[in-house]
Amino acid sequence: MKHYRVGIIGATGMVGQRFATLLENHPWFEVTALAASARSAGRTYQEVVSSRWAMKTPIPAAMADMVLFDATADIDKIGELVDFVFCAVDMPKDEIKKLEEAYARREIPVVSNNSAHRGTPDVPMIVPEINADHTDVIPAQRQRLGTKRGFIAVKSNCSLQSYVPALHPLREAYGLEAALACTYQAISGAGKTFETMPEIVDNVIPFIGGEEEKSEQEPMKIWGHVENGQIVNATDVSITAQCFRVPVSDGHTAAVFARFTRKPQLEDIKKIWAEFKGPAQELNLPSAPKQFLHYFEEDNRPQARLDRELEGGMAVSLGRLRPDSQYDIKFVCLSHNTLRGAAGGAVLLAELLAAKGFMD
Numbered sequence: 001m002k003h004y005r006v007g008i009i010g011a012t013g014m015v016g017q018r019f020a021t022l023l024e025n026h027p028w029f030e031v032t033a034l035a036a037s038a039r040s041a042g043r044t045y046q047e048v049v050s051s052r053w054a055m056k057t058p059i060p061a062a063m064a065d066m067v068l069f070d071a072t073a074d075i076d077k078i079g080e081l082v083d084f085v086f087c088a089v090d091m092p093k094d095e096i097k098k099l100e101e102a103y104a105r106r107e108i109p110v111v112s113n114n115s116a117h118r119g120t121p122d123v124p125m126i127v128p129e130i131n132a133d134h135t136d137v138i139p140a141q142r143q144r145l146g147t148k149r150g151f152i153a154v155k156s157n158c159s160l161q162s163y164v165p166a167l168h169p170l171r172e173a174y175g176l177e178a179a180l181a182c183t184y185q186a187i188s189g190a191g192k193t194f195e196t197m198p199e200i201v202d203n204v205i206p207f208i209g210g211e212e213e214k215s216e217q218e219p220m221k222i223w224g225h226v227e228n229g230q231i232v233n234a235t236d237v238s239i240t241a242q243c244f245r246v247p248v249s250d251g252h253t254a255a256v257f258a259r260f261t262r263k264p265q266l267e268d269i270k271k272i273w274a275e276f277k278g279p280a281q282e283l284n285l286p287s288a289p290k291q292f293l294h295y296f297e298e299d300n301r302p303q304a305r306l307d308r309e310l311e312g313g314m315a316v317s318l319g320r321l322r323p324d325s326q327y328d329i330k331f332v333c334l335s336h337n338t339l340r341g342a343a344g345g346a347v348l349l350a351e352l353l354a355a356k357g358f359m360d
Protein backbone atom coordinates (compact mmCIF):
# COMPACT_ATOMS: atom_id res chain seq x y z
CA MET A 1 0.00 0.00 0.00
CA LYS A 2 1.14 3.58 -0.66
CA HIS A 3 2.32 5.64 2.33
CA TYR A 4 3.28 9.32 2.28
CA ARG A 5 4.03 11.74 5.15
CA VAL A 6 2.20 15.01 4.61
CA GLY A 7 2.15 18.53 6.03
CA ILE A 8 -0.77 20.98 6.17
CA ILE A 9 0.27 24.60 5.60
CA GLY A 10 -2.53 26.84 6.90
CA ALA A 11 -3.72 24.03 9.18
CA THR A 12 -5.61 26.37 11.52
CA GLY A 13 -7.89 27.88 8.84
CA MET A 14 -11.25 26.72 7.53
CA VAL A 15 -9.74 24.70 4.69
CA GLY A 16 -6.82 23.56 6.88
CA GLN A 17 -9.28 22.15 9.44
CA ARG A 18 -11.00 20.25 6.64
CA PHE A 19 -7.64 18.81 5.57
CA ALA A 20 -7.02 17.69 9.15
CA THR A 21 -10.35 15.84 9.39
CA LEU A 22 -10.10 14.32 5.90
CA LEU A 23 -6.56 13.09 6.47
CA GLU A 24 -7.24 11.68 9.97
CA ASN A 25 -7.86 8.15 8.70
CA HIS A 26 -6.55 8.42 5.15
CA PRO A 27 -5.28 5.09 3.75
CA TRP A 28 -2.22 6.61 1.96
CA PHE A 29 -1.44 9.90 3.72
CA GLU A 30 -0.27 10.45 7.32
CA VAL A 31 -0.10 14.01 8.73
CA THR A 32 3.37 14.57 10.23
CA ALA A 33 3.60 18.40 10.26
CA LEU A 34 1.17 21.30 10.77
CA ALA A 35 2.00 24.94 10.03
CA ALA A 36 0.32 28.34 10.18
CA SER A 37 1.39 31.97 10.66
CA ALA A 38 4.06 33.13 13.11
CA ARG A 39 1.14 34.15 15.39
CA SER A 40 0.25 30.49 15.94
CA ALA A 41 3.69 28.86 15.67
CA GLY A 42 5.12 27.21 18.81
CA ARG A 43 1.69 26.42 20.29
CA THR A 44 -0.17 23.11 19.99
CA TYR A 45 -2.82 22.65 17.32
CA GLN A 46 -5.47 22.16 20.01
CA GLU A 47 -4.52 25.38 21.83
CA VAL A 48 -4.79 27.43 18.66
CA VAL A 49 -7.90 25.97 17.01
CA SER A 50 -10.14 24.86 19.90
CA SER A 51 -11.92 28.24 20.10
CA ARG A 52 -12.50 28.37 16.32
CA TRP A 53 -12.94 24.70 15.40
CA ALA A 54 -15.64 24.71 12.70
CA MET A 55 -15.84 20.99 11.84
CA LYS A 56 -18.62 18.64 13.00
CA THR A 57 -16.11 15.98 14.16
CA PRO A 58 -13.61 16.68 16.98
CA ILE A 59 -10.01 17.86 16.46
CA PRO A 60 -8.15 14.70 15.30
CA ALA A 61 -6.52 13.16 18.39
CA ALA A 62 -3.23 12.42 16.63
CA MET A 63 -2.86 16.12 15.67
CA ALA A 64 -4.18 17.83 18.83
CA ASP A 65 -0.80 17.93 20.58
CA MET A 66 1.34 18.59 17.51
CA VAL A 67 3.23 21.89 17.83
CA LEU A 68 2.54 24.26 14.93
CA PHE A 69 5.42 25.32 12.70
CA ASP A 70 5.84 28.77 11.17
CA ALA A 71 4.95 28.18 7.50
CA THR A 72 7.65 30.57 6.24
CA ALA A 73 10.49 30.34 8.76
CA ASP A 74 10.39 26.56 9.31
CA ILE A 75 10.37 25.21 5.73
CA ASP A 76 13.58 23.23 6.23
CA LYS A 77 12.28 21.60 9.43
CA ILE A 78 8.98 20.78 7.75
CA GLY A 79 10.87 19.36 4.74
CA GLU A 80 12.56 16.79 6.96
CA LEU A 81 9.19 15.53 8.20
CA VAL A 82 7.08 15.32 5.04
CA ASP A 83 6.96 13.90 1.50
CA PHE A 84 4.66 16.69 0.29
CA VAL A 85 2.39 19.45 1.65
CA PHE A 86 -1.15 20.70 1.21
CA CYS A 87 -1.36 24.50 1.26
CA ALA A 88 -4.35 26.77 2.06
CA VAL A 89 -3.27 30.11 3.51
CA ASP A 90 -4.78 33.57 3.68
CA MET A 91 -1.90 35.82 2.56
CA PRO A 92 -1.29 38.36 -0.23
CA LYS A 93 -1.07 36.63 -3.60
CA ASP A 94 2.58 37.48 -4.29
CA GLU A 95 3.58 36.13 -0.87
CA ILE A 96 1.69 32.89 -1.49
CA LYS A 97 3.43 32.52 -4.87
CA LYS A 98 6.83 32.91 -3.20
CA LEU A 99 5.92 30.60 -0.32
CA GLU A 100 4.71 27.79 -2.60
CA GLU A 101 7.77 28.11 -4.84
CA ALA A 102 10.03 28.04 -1.77
CA TYR A 103 8.57 24.65 -0.77
CA ALA A 104 8.79 23.30 -4.33
CA ARG A 105 12.42 24.47 -4.68
CA ARG A 106 13.26 22.58 -1.48
CA GLU A 107 11.95 19.44 -3.26
CA ILE A 108 8.64 19.45 -1.35
CA PRO A 109 5.71 19.02 -3.77
CA VAL A 110 2.83 21.44 -3.04
CA VAL A 111 -0.83 20.64 -3.63
CA SER A 112 -2.51 24.00 -3.28
CA ASN A 113 -5.95 25.40 -2.66
CA ASN A 114 -4.75 28.95 -3.13
CA SER A 115 -5.45 30.92 -6.28
CA ALA A 116 -1.97 32.50 -6.55
CA HIS A 117 -0.54 30.00 -9.08
CA ARG A 118 -3.74 29.11 -10.95
CA GLY A 119 -2.74 31.34 -13.86
CA THR A 120 0.87 30.10 -14.08
CA PRO A 121 1.01 28.26 -17.43
CA ASP A 122 3.23 25.35 -16.26
CA VAL A 123 1.29 24.81 -13.00
CA PRO A 124 -1.48 22.28 -13.65
CA MET A 125 -4.98 23.10 -12.31
CA ILE A 126 -6.66 19.74 -12.18
CA VAL A 127 -10.11 18.27 -11.63
CA PRO A 128 -9.09 14.58 -11.66
CA GLU A 129 -12.17 13.45 -13.63
CA ILE A 130 -11.63 16.09 -16.34
CA ASN A 131 -8.02 17.01 -17.09
CA ALA A 132 -5.75 14.49 -15.33
CA ASP A 133 -3.47 14.64 -18.40
CA HIS A 134 -2.39 18.18 -17.40
CA THR A 135 0.16 16.52 -15.09
CA ASP A 136 2.18 16.37 -18.34
CA VAL A 137 3.42 19.94 -17.65
CA ILE A 138 5.11 18.96 -14.38
CA PRO A 139 8.48 17.99 -15.97
CA ALA A 140 8.68 21.44 -17.62
CA GLN A 141 7.79 23.16 -14.35
CA ARG A 142 10.48 21.15 -12.53
CA GLN A 143 12.96 22.26 -15.16
CA ARG A 144 12.00 25.92 -14.63
CA LEU A 145 12.28 25.58 -10.84
CA GLY A 146 15.49 23.55 -11.06
CA THR A 147 14.02 20.67 -9.03
CA LYS A 148 14.03 16.89 -9.26
CA ARG A 149 10.78 16.20 -7.41
CA GLY A 150 9.49 19.58 -6.16
CA PHE A 151 6.56 21.10 -8.08
CA ILE A 152 3.23 22.90 -7.52
CA ALA A 153 -0.18 21.60 -8.55
CA VAL A 154 -3.38 23.50 -7.80
CA LYS A 155 -7.07 22.90 -7.60
CA SER A 156 -9.54 25.29 -9.13
CA ASN A 157 -11.90 27.73 -7.44
CA CYS A 158 -14.81 26.24 -5.50
CA SER A 159 -17.46 28.26 -7.41
CA LEU A 160 -17.00 26.30 -10.65
CA GLN A 161 -16.74 22.88 -9.04
CA SER A 162 -20.41 22.12 -9.75
CA TYR A 163 -20.95 23.48 -13.24
CA VAL A 164 -17.68 22.63 -15.00
CA PRO A 165 -18.02 18.87 -14.24
CA ALA A 166 -21.65 19.03 -15.42
CA LEU A 167 -20.77 20.88 -18.64
CA HIS A 168 -17.61 18.90 -19.40
CA PRO A 169 -19.14 15.70 -20.86
CA LEU A 170 -21.74 17.82 -22.71
CA ARG A 171 -18.95 19.94 -24.20
CA GLU A 172 -17.40 16.74 -25.57
CA ALA A 173 -20.73 15.39 -26.86
CA TYR A 174 -22.35 18.53 -28.30
CA GLY A 175 -19.71 21.27 -28.59
CA LEU A 176 -20.32 23.85 -25.81
CA GLU A 177 -20.48 27.40 -27.24
CA ALA A 178 -21.57 29.50 -24.26
CA ALA A 179 -22.69 29.14 -20.67
CA LEU A 180 -24.12 31.52 -18.10
CA ALA A 181 -23.76 30.65 -14.41
CA CYS A 182 -25.23 32.39 -11.35
CA THR A 183 -23.71 31.00 -8.17
CA TYR A 184 -25.19 31.05 -4.66
CA GLN A 185 -22.17 30.54 -2.43
CA ALA A 186 -21.90 29.38 1.17
CA ILE A 187 -20.24 31.44 3.89
CA SER A 188 -17.62 28.76 4.67
CA GLY A 189 -16.20 29.72 1.27
CA ALA A 190 -15.11 32.97 2.93
CA GLY A 191 -13.71 31.03 5.89
CA LYS A 192 -16.79 32.17 7.91
CA THR A 193 -19.50 30.74 10.15
CA PHE A 194 -22.81 32.37 11.12
CA GLU A 195 -21.09 33.56 14.31
CA THR A 196 -18.27 35.28 12.43
CA MET A 197 -20.46 36.59 9.57
CA PRO A 198 -23.67 37.82 11.26
CA GLU A 199 -24.34 40.26 8.40
CA ILE A 200 -25.32 37.34 6.15
CA VAL A 201 -28.34 36.32 8.28
CA ASP A 202 -31.59 37.28 6.45
CA ASN A 203 -29.48 38.63 3.60
CA VAL A 204 -27.94 38.05 0.16
CA ILE A 205 -24.70 39.85 -0.74
CA PRO A 206 -24.30 40.34 -4.50
CA PHE A 207 -20.50 40.54 -4.60
CA ILE A 208 -17.58 38.23 -3.82
CA GLY A 209 -14.26 39.88 -4.70
CA GLY A 210 -12.54 38.26 -7.68
CA GLU A 211 -15.00 35.37 -7.82
CA GLU A 212 -16.72 36.17 -11.11
CA GLU A 213 -13.40 36.51 -12.93
CA LYS A 214 -12.26 33.11 -11.56
CA SER A 215 -15.60 31.52 -12.42
CA GLU A 216 -15.31 32.71 -16.01
CA GLN A 217 -11.58 32.25 -16.66
CA GLU A 218 -10.50 29.14 -14.75
CA PRO A 219 -12.68 26.75 -16.82
CA MET A 220 -10.64 27.83 -19.90
CA LYS A 221 -7.46 26.50 -18.30
CA ILE A 222 -9.15 23.26 -17.17
CA TRP A 223 -10.38 22.78 -20.76
CA GLY A 224 -7.01 23.81 -22.20
CA HIS A 225 -4.40 21.52 -23.75
CA VAL A 226 -0.72 20.88 -23.07
CA GLU A 227 1.70 22.30 -25.64
CA ASN A 228 5.48 22.69 -25.21
CA GLY A 229 5.35 22.20 -21.44
CA GLN A 230 2.59 24.77 -20.87
CA ILE A 231 -1.18 24.73 -20.70
CA VAL A 232 -2.81 26.66 -23.53
CA ASN A 233 -6.27 27.83 -22.49
CA ALA A 234 -9.38 26.84 -24.43
CA THR A 235 -10.81 29.60 -26.62
CA ASP A 236 -13.82 27.85 -28.16
CA VAL A 237 -16.26 28.54 -25.31
CA SER A 238 -17.34 31.60 -23.35
CA ILE A 239 -18.64 31.66 -19.79
CA THR A 240 -20.31 34.58 -18.01
CA ALA A 241 -20.96 34.49 -14.26
CA GLN A 242 -22.56 36.35 -11.33
CA CYS A 243 -21.57 35.20 -7.83
CA PHE A 244 -23.67 35.84 -4.68
CA ARG A 245 -22.95 35.08 -1.03
CA VAL A 246 -26.03 33.50 0.59
CA PRO A 247 -26.95 32.46 4.15
CA VAL A 248 -25.88 28.82 3.81
CA SER A 249 -23.13 27.24 5.93
CA ASP A 250 -21.71 24.82 3.32
CA GLY A 251 -22.50 24.05 -0.33
CA HIS A 252 -22.29 26.24 -3.42
CA THR A 253 -25.32 26.10 -5.73
CA ALA A 254 -25.27 27.29 -9.36
CA ALA A 255 -28.06 28.08 -11.84
CA VAL A 256 -26.66 27.34 -15.29
CA PHE A 257 -27.74 28.05 -18.88
CA ALA A 258 -25.84 26.49 -21.81
CA ARG A 259 -25.80 26.65 -25.61
CA PHE A 260 -24.26 24.00 -27.88
CA THR A 261 -23.23 23.59 -31.52
CA ARG A 262 -25.24 20.36 -31.86
CA LYS A 263 -28.68 20.41 -30.21
CA PRO A 264 -28.96 17.91 -27.32
CA GLN A 265 -31.97 15.87 -26.16
CA LEU A 266 -32.68 16.14 -22.45
CA GLU A 267 -32.88 12.36 -21.90
CA ASP A 268 -29.50 11.92 -23.66
CA ILE A 269 -27.94 14.52 -21.34
CA LYS A 270 -29.17 12.64 -18.25
CA LYS A 271 -27.67 9.43 -19.66
CA ILE A 272 -24.32 11.17 -20.35
CA TRP A 273 -24.24 12.54 -16.79
CA ALA A 274 -25.10 9.13 -15.30
CA GLU A 275 -22.35 7.41 -17.28
CA PHE A 276 -19.65 10.06 -16.84
CA LYS A 277 -16.49 8.98 -15.07
CA GLY A 278 -12.80 9.80 -15.35
CA PRO A 279 -9.34 8.76 -14.15
CA ALA A 280 -10.34 9.32 -10.48
CA GLN A 281 -12.86 6.46 -10.79
CA GLU A 282 -10.77 4.34 -13.18
CA LEU A 283 -7.74 4.48 -10.84
CA ASN A 284 -10.06 3.78 -7.89
CA LEU A 285 -8.59 6.70 -5.92
CA PRO A 286 -9.56 6.52 -2.21
CA SER A 287 -11.49 9.84 -2.18
CA ALA A 288 -13.14 9.49 -5.59
CA PRO A 289 -16.95 9.38 -5.59
CA LYS A 290 -18.27 6.17 -7.17
CA GLN A 291 -20.87 8.20 -9.09
CA PHE A 292 -19.50 11.70 -9.78
CA LEU A 293 -22.66 13.32 -11.21
CA HIS A 294 -26.02 12.53 -9.57
CA TYR A 295 -29.23 13.72 -11.24
CA PHE A 296 -32.31 14.30 -9.07
CA GLU A 297 -35.72 14.09 -10.80
CA GLU A 298 -37.50 15.93 -7.94
CA ASP A 299 -38.34 19.56 -8.83
CA ASN A 300 -37.02 20.89 -5.51
CA ARG A 301 -33.56 19.30 -5.63
CA PRO A 302 -30.63 19.62 -5.29
CA GLN A 303 -30.75 21.40 -1.93
CA ALA A 304 -27.65 22.43 0.02
CA ARG A 305 -28.82 20.97 3.34
CA LEU A 306 -30.04 17.69 1.86
CA ASP A 307 -27.48 16.96 -0.83
CA ARG A 308 -24.11 18.60 -0.11
CA GLU A 309 -22.76 15.53 1.76
CA LEU A 310 -23.47 13.14 -1.13
CA GLU A 311 -20.63 10.58 -1.48
CA GLY A 312 -18.68 12.23 1.34
CA GLY A 313 -19.20 15.67 -0.20
CA MET A 314 -17.17 14.64 -3.27
CA ALA A 315 -20.03 14.19 -5.79
CA VAL A 316 -21.92 16.87 -7.74
CA SER A 317 -25.74 17.02 -7.45
CA LEU A 318 -27.79 18.09 -10.46
CA GLY A 319 -31.45 18.81 -11.09
CA ARG A 320 -34.11 20.86 -12.88
CA LEU A 321 -32.79 20.15 -16.37
CA ARG A 322 -35.13 21.73 -18.91
CA PRO A 323 -35.16 23.53 -22.29
CA ASP A 324 -34.49 27.27 -22.36
CA SER A 325 -35.86 29.89 -24.75
CA GLN A 326 -32.56 31.79 -25.12
CA TYR A 327 -29.98 29.06 -24.48
CA ASP A 328 -30.54 25.36 -25.31
CA ILE A 329 -30.82 24.08 -21.75
CA LYS A 330 -30.85 25.23 -18.13
CA PHE A 331 -30.23 23.28 -14.93
CA VAL A 332 -29.19 23.61 -11.29
CA CYS A 333 -26.11 22.08 -9.67
CA LEU A 334 -24.56 21.85 -6.20
CA SER A 335 -21.15 20.98 -4.82
CA HIS A 336 -19.75 21.01 -1.27
CA ASN A 337 -17.35 23.96 -1.30
CA THR A 338 -14.92 22.93 1.45
CA LEU A 339 -14.99 19.22 0.53
CA ARG A 340 -14.96 18.71 -3.29
CA GLY A 341 -14.50 22.48 -3.73
CA ALA A 342 -11.44 22.81 -1.50
CA ALA A 343 -9.71 20.30 0.81
CA GLY A 344 -11.43 17.16 -0.56
CA GLY A 345 -10.65 18.17 -4.13
CA ALA A 346 -7.01 18.76 -3.18
CA VAL A 347 -6.78 15.38 -1.42
CA LEU A 348 -8.20 13.71 -4.55
CA LEU A 349 -5.67 15.60 -6.68
CA ALA A 350 -2.83 14.44 -4.38
CA GLU A 351 -4.09 10.87 -4.72
CA LEU A 352 -3.99 11.23 -8.51
CA LEU A 353 -0.44 12.63 -8.37
CA ALA A 354 0.63 9.81 -6.03
CA ALA A 355 -0.98 7.16 -8.25
CA LYS A 356 0.91 8.60 -11.24
CA GLY A 357 4.22 8.47 -9.33
CA PHE A 358 4.78 12.23 -8.94
CA MET A 359 5.16 12.02 -5.14
CA ASP A 360 7.86 9.31 -5.23
Ligand code: NAP
Nearest residue numbers: 010012013014015036037040071088089090188189191342
Ligand atom coordinates in the same frame (compact mmCIF):
# COMPACT_ATOMS: atom_id res chain seq x y z
P1 NAP B 1 -8.83 31.09 6.80
O1 NAP B 1 -9.85 30.27 7.50
O2 NAP B 1 -8.81 32.55 7.00
O3 NAP B 1 -7.38 30.48 7.21
C1 NAP B 1 -6.21 31.09 6.81
C2 NAP B 1 -4.98 30.26 7.16
O4 NAP B 1 -3.82 30.94 6.66
C3 NAP B 1 -4.76 30.09 8.67
O5 NAP B 1 -4.19 28.81 8.92
C4 NAP B 1 -3.72 31.17 8.97
O6 NAP B 1 -2.91 30.91 10.09
C5 NAP B 1 -2.89 31.08 7.71
N1 NAP B 1 -2.09 32.29 7.53
C6 NAP B 1 -2.50 33.57 7.50
N2 NAP B 1 -1.44 34.41 7.33
C7 NAP B 1 -0.34 33.61 7.25
C8 NAP B 1 1.04 33.86 7.10
N3 NAP B 1 1.53 35.11 6.98
N4 NAP B 1 1.89 32.81 7.06
C9 NAP B 1 1.41 31.54 7.16
N5 NAP B 1 0.10 31.23 7.31
C10 NAP B 1 -0.76 32.27 7.37
O7 NAP B 1 -8.90 30.85 5.22
P2 NAP B 1 -9.49 29.60 4.40
O8 NAP B 1 -10.93 29.82 4.14
O9 NAP B 1 -9.05 28.33 5.05
O10 NAP B 1 -8.76 29.80 3.01
C11 NAP B 1 -7.37 29.52 2.86
C12 NAP B 1 -7.02 29.58 1.38
O11 NAP B 1 -7.80 28.62 0.67
C13 NAP B 1 -7.29 30.93 0.73
O12 NAP B 1 -6.28 31.18 -0.24
C14 NAP B 1 -8.64 30.71 0.07
O13 NAP B 1 -8.81 31.56 -1.03
C15 NAP B 1 -8.52 29.26 -0.37
N6 NAP B 1 -9.80 28.59 -0.58
C16 NAP B 1 -10.78 28.58 0.38
C17 NAP B 1 -11.97 27.87 0.12
C18 NAP B 1 -13.06 27.77 1.14
O14 NAP B 1 -14.08 27.13 0.82
N7 NAP B 1 -12.92 28.29 2.35
C19 NAP B 1 -12.15 27.22 -1.08
C20 NAP B 1 -11.13 27.24 -2.01
C21 NAP B 1 -9.97 27.93 -1.74
P3 NAP B 1 -3.21 31.63 11.52
O15 NAP B 1 -4.33 30.87 12.15
O16 NAP B 1 -1.90 31.44 12.27
O17 NAP B 1 -3.53 33.07 11.25
